Amino acid sequence: MKKAEVLNFPNPSRMYDASRHCVCFWGYDNAREIAFLVDDSMLTRLNPGADSGESSLLATFDHNRDRILELARTLYNGGPQNRYTIS
Known part of the structure; x- marks a missing residue:
């Protein structure tokens, strides 16, 4: 199983x-919270x-949520890092 899964x-x-200058949202790897930031330029x-x-x-984020979540899964590597920026 890959970490992103x-x-x-x-x-x-x-x-x-x-x-x-970003929209923040959170994902979870078991009980570990991972913060994601999508900068204004990306939106x-x-x-x-x-x-x-x-x-x-925020409306742009909501409209593109599925695409943004896929980007987050691609960026996430399961290591000690607990914050990622999507830009």
Whole structure:
């Protein structure tokens, strides 16, 4: 079994972090929480005509959630790192 296959996203929560200019969400490898950050530029590339405000970026994340979760699974390597940036 590859490490990415043990990464789950049972919690649909996400939040915009204005200080880091990203949307944050969390995955779990068993009981271990892994933070993922999707930067504004990535979200803008996913929806080029959208506004760059918080509500628009969160809507872009929601609309592209499945694609973003697949990117997160690809990035995750199961090592000691507990935060990944998708950019």
